[in-house]
Each structure stands twice: as structure tokens, then as C-alpha cells.
Amino acid sequence: DAGVIQSPRHEVTEMGQEVTLRCKPISGHNSLFWYRQTMMRGLELLIYFNNNVPIDDSGMPEDRFSAKMPNASFSTLKIQPSEPRDSAVYFCASSFEDSARRFGQGTRLTVV
Amino acid sequence: GENVEQHPSTLSVQEGDSAVIKCTYSDSASNYFPWYKQELGKRPQLIIDIRSNVGEKKDQRIAVTLNKTAKHFSLHITETQPEDSAVYFCAASTRAAGNKLTFGGGTRVLVKP
Numbered sequence: 442d443a444g445v446i447q448s449p450r451h452e453v454t455e456m457g458q459e460v461t462l463r464c465k466p467i468s469g470h471n472s473l474f475w476y477r478q479t480m481m482r483g484l485e486l487l488i489y490f491n492n493n494v495p496i497d498d499s500g501m502p503e504d505r506f507s508a509k510m511p512n513a514s515f516s517t518l519k520i521q522p523s524e525p526r527d528s529a530v531y532f533c534a535s536s537f538e539d540s541a542r543r544f545g546q547g548t549r550l551t552v553v
Numbered sequence: 554g555e556n557v558e559q560h561p562s563t564l565s566v567q568e569g570d571s572a573v574i575k576c577t578y579s580d581s582a583s584n585y586f587p588w589y590k591q592e593l594g595k596r597p598q599l600i601i602d603i604r605s606n607v608g609e610k611k612d613q614r615i616a617v618t619l620n621k622t623a624k625h626f627s628l629h630i631t632e633t634q635p636e637d638s639a640v641y642f643c644a645a646s647t648r649a650a651g652n653k654l655t656f657g658g659g660t661r662v663l664v665k666p
Contacts, residue, residue: 484656544596
């Protein structure tokens with residue numbers, strides 16, 4: 442399989458701008474997860490979906506963050522407006538039931 | 554919710570020696586314990602996992618042990634090689650929590666040639 446595909450790989454944006462990160466999970470996987478990784482906080486789960494339905498968004502930092510999964514093959518994570526403290530690597534991961542979680546290559550976001 | 558503690562945060566070993574990383578978890582209902590390896594600038598990749606009905610699992614030079622009574626699990630790497638240098642993360646999850654994986658803080662392993 443092609444693995445979990447994320448785009449873009451790198452994003453540099455100015456504070457206040459809207460940022461949209463995209464993810465295509467592995468075909469057949471029914472769970473999708475968005476993580477944020479920083480040196481200070483490590484790997485944090487932001488939100489996850491099961492069968493396209495958001496199950497737990499308790500990790501979403503604040504209302505500026507939103508995530509959608511309109512179908513089984515696509516999800517977005519949006520930050521509006523972006524702030525410098527949002528700079529991090531954002532990973533998308535997918536799995537089937539409780540099988541091993543596979544990560545995408547990540548999007549490195551820099552907000553200046 | 555689940556809390557996973559991982560130790561040590563950094564580990565330096567001589568090539569050929571063994572490395573051991575330990576994790577403890579708080580939720581006794583956790584039943585799935587994967588380990589991920591993350592090389593610099595790359596994604597976390599699953600290297601081995603264990604479920605609560607198994608006490609030990611081995612795959613070539615890596616092994617994981619689980620003690621459910623004490624709520625801890627460990628990763629053992631034998632005959633370390635320079636390519637084992639990376640950050641290793643343990644994690645725990647429970648089906649009841651919707652397979653929500655909680656990660657430890659990571660261990661940076663450096664294998665010195």
C-alpha cells in the first residue's frame with residue numbers, strides 16, 4: 442500500500458493566516474488520528490475518528506483548531522487563525538480496528 | 554485517563570551492548586502496548602507490539618516484556634548497532650477507550666561505535 446499520505450510536507454505561513462493540513466489514510470483503515478509533535482510536549486493526540494465520526498477531540502488545543510473527515514479516504518485539520526505557538530510537526534495516522542497504527546510522513550508547520 | 558511514564562529520557566550505549574527502556578501505565582484496562590522508533594526528521598514506525606494476553610514477545614534483536622500486575626512493560630534491544638540510534642516511544646491503549654493510544658515521553662537512544 443502507499444501508506445498514509447499527508448500534504449503538504451512543509452508549510453510556512455504568517456501569523457493570522459488559515460492553514461489546512463490534509464491526510465489520506467490507508468485504504469480499508471477505519472480509524473484516523475491527528476497528532477502534534479513538539480520538543481516540549483512530545484506526541485499529543487489532537488483528535489481521532491472512527492468510521493468517519495469524531496470520537497474524541499479533547500486534545501484539540503482550542504477553537505482555532507478544527508478537523509473533518511468527509512469520507513473514509515480524506516481528512517483535514519484546519520487552524521484559523523494560526524499563531525507562532527502552533528509551529529510543530531503534525532502527523533496523521535490510521536489503523537483498522539485495534540491493529541497497528543501507521544503514521545504518515547508528517548507536515549512540518551512553521552508560523553512566523 | 555491513561556498516563557504512560559517512560560524512562561530513561563536518554564540512553565547512551567556502546568555498540569554491541571544491550572539497551573533497556575521501561576514504561577509504566579496507569580489504566581489497568583489497557584491491553585495493547587506498541588513500541589515506535591522515530592529517526593530524526595522521520596515518522597514514528599512500529600517496531601514491535603504486545604497484547605495483554607502475552608508476557609513476552611521477541612523479534613530478532615528486540616524483545617518486549619509485559620507485567621500486567623505491576624503495570625509496566627519494557628523494550629530490550631540486544632547487540633545494539635549504530636542504526637538503532639533514534640527516539641523510542643512506548644504507548645498503551647484500551648479497546649474500551651476507542652483504541653486511543655497514549656504515548657510515553659520518549660527515550661533518545663545513542664549507540665556509540
